[in-house]
Amino acid sequence: MKLERLFHVLVVMSGAGAAGCTSDDDPAARQPPPPDAPPGGDGDATASPAEEADAGAVGSPCFCDSQACCDRGQTPAVVAPGFTCCWSTTCP
């Protein structure tokens, strides 16, 4: 059980929306906070390199039963590029 990821997923990513996916190509997910933003903010959706590593080896952490994370054009579905499954989920 990957408890070591929980701090990042819950606290650092508290400003994220539904616990689904953020894409590497999603500019909103990757933009740094504005220079005059107070520290801590409304949840730091962006992460330090160490925290990114903690989130997963490749791509953004994701519940891989959500539509955006899985390439369902293949059978069985595979994880779409830029995402990594977490919390023991897979693409069904």
Next chain:
Amino acid sequence: MTAPARAAAIWRHRLAIEREAVGHFGWLAARFAAQGDHDLAARARQAAADERDHAGRCQAVIAALGGDPAPPAAAPLPALGPAALPAADRALYAAVAVGCVTESLSCALLLALRATATHPQVVATLDAIVRDEIDHARLGWAALARAAARADVGWLGAHVDAMRAAAVADEVAAVAGDDALAALGVLPRAQAAAVVATTWATVIVPGLARHGVVAGATSAPVAS
């Protein structure tokens, strides 16, 4: 009592907690809306809807285990926090108690449950619930982050131990039982206690400290 019957009894306790959570998130949604935090209000309304769904899923598991799925009698929603807490601070207290503490612990415990459960309906239920609980915990952390950006929230530190005690009493009781029930979504008590201790030390305490809340701090609450 058979193993399914013992497990069903624990899932009934879980059902009661889910039903109470509907009320807490509904209350939070109203408070967030009243103070102009409409995005947090929307997330809290979604959380309330999620908890209603979780209650239904718990009932289905109870029925699958041969237990009585009828919901327990509705109890008055307890107000969170000490009676002397200023009204202006009560929403933040509730968000931290429910989101940062209780839901964060719930996430960790559910992940531990998921690792050992094998009953198909239990597995599917845990998968659905843990996904939502992550959002519910994030709501608490987001509310704390926002409040900390606006004002000193260190006063919460004096209440963290009480939040932990309340959460552990509910959450551990909701998941822990004898060692023979792991496949049915029940953790051995020793494992549940270990998960709580680890989550407390590695997630909740550092998360609170990140926003200036130190567990055990004795500063008095100040109306925000």
